[in-house]
Amino acid sequence: MTRILIIEDEEPAGQYLTQLIQKIDPKTEILDVLESVENAVCWLGNNPVPDLIFLDVQLGDGTCFQIFEQISIGCPVIFTTAHDEYAMRAFKLNSIDYLLKPIRQEALKFSLDKYYQLNEENAITKVRYLEELMHSQILNRKNPRRSFLVPYRDKLIPLKDIDFAWLTIRNSVVVTTLHDDRNFVLDKSLEELENQLDPANFFRANRQFIISRQCITEIELYFNGRLLVRTSPSSSNQILISKERVPVFKKWFEEQA
Missing domain, CATH: 3.40.50.2300 (Response regulator)
Known part of the structure; x- marks a missing residue:
């Protein structure tokens, strides 16, 4: 049914x-x-x-x-x-x-x-496609962006990619939470940032979140085959990995660790 x-x-x-x-x-x-x-x-x-x-x-x-x-x-x-x-x-x-x-x-x-x-369709074919897509994206991003100038009040704050814990969409704008729990608005879309950040350190968890490897503290099995990712700093919204992306996430986390 x-x-x-x-x-x-x-x-x-x-x-x-x-x-x-x-x-x-x-x-x-x-x-x-x-x-x-x-x-x-x-x-x-x-x-x-x-x-x-x-x-x-x-x-x-x-x-x-x-x-x-x-x-x-x-x-x-x-x-x-x-x-x-x-x-x-x-x-x-x-x-x-x-x-x-x-x-x-x-x-x-x-x-x-x-x-x-x-x-x-065969589920194995889907998994292989996602794995190949992830690896092709890694090959296409040999020079990830490392530095960002972020507007804050009447200043531009210099930040490095390693400062980002996770990035999300709030009220139609992208906000990054740093490892020290500070928050900054970025003037780019999640899609643009996904293509600029180092794929060895950042993962597009879903349409709402990009997470860094360093912020992940715990991974829980969730219903319907999904994963729930716990982070530090913690997020007020759940960070879920869909069932389809779970194999890609595991491969990313284990191979790049």
């Missing part, structure tokens, strides 16, 4: 999508229908990861991309929207398809079939 979460701010659209999904595949289970970024972040942070999410791009309190900025989503996503201007951004995330409203039954069936096909 496929466990599906629907995030849709229009109640009739949510009901229609629910009925259409269950008509195509009666074995699916609709876990919930949520209407806002806030509710989605809360639900995803307190429930097991669904198998698949149908995600409306424009929600009542913002866009769905704000969900990705606040929490890691470790499952495939099918985006739904009345507009197509977000398509490229959506496909950079966990997207396996992008459905335009009004959603037609044949288009929805195609998306579900695509999910089922991807879900049946």
